[in-house]
Amino acid sequence: xxxxxxxxxxxxxxxLIKNSDSGFAAYLTKRPQKGQANKALIKLLSxxxxxxxxxxxxxxxxxxxxxxxxxxxxI
Numbered sequence: 001x002x003x004x005x006x007x008x009x010x011x012x013x014x015x016l017i018k019n020s021d022s023g024f025a026a027y028l029t030k031r032p033q034k035g036q037a038n039k040a041l042i043k044l045l046s047x048x049x050x051x052x053x054x055x056x057x058x059x060x061x062x063x064x065x066x067x068x069x070x071x072x073x074x075i
Contacts, residue, residue: 002059002070009037009065016048038062045069 004023005016011027018024030040038058046053049071061067 001073002068004066004068007037007041007065007067014040014044016044032063041067041069045071 015027030036055072
């Protein structure tokens with residue numbers, strides 16, 4: 001499964017919200033320093049979609065607020 005999302009780092013909450021179409025908004029408490037926000041995003045997605053963190057990959061937007069994420073579903 002592949003989808004796009006907008007990340008809001010430095011927020012006061014950790015939350016994933018579904019927007020219109022197939023997009024999401026991710027609110028993260030971590031700042032975008034040394035990859036902390038990306039790690040927090042992967043952890044949040046892992047919890048929300050109930051998949052291992054190793055099955056989640058940021059395919060576009062590693063250093064951007066707009067990201068494309070791919071989740072490999074298990075069998």
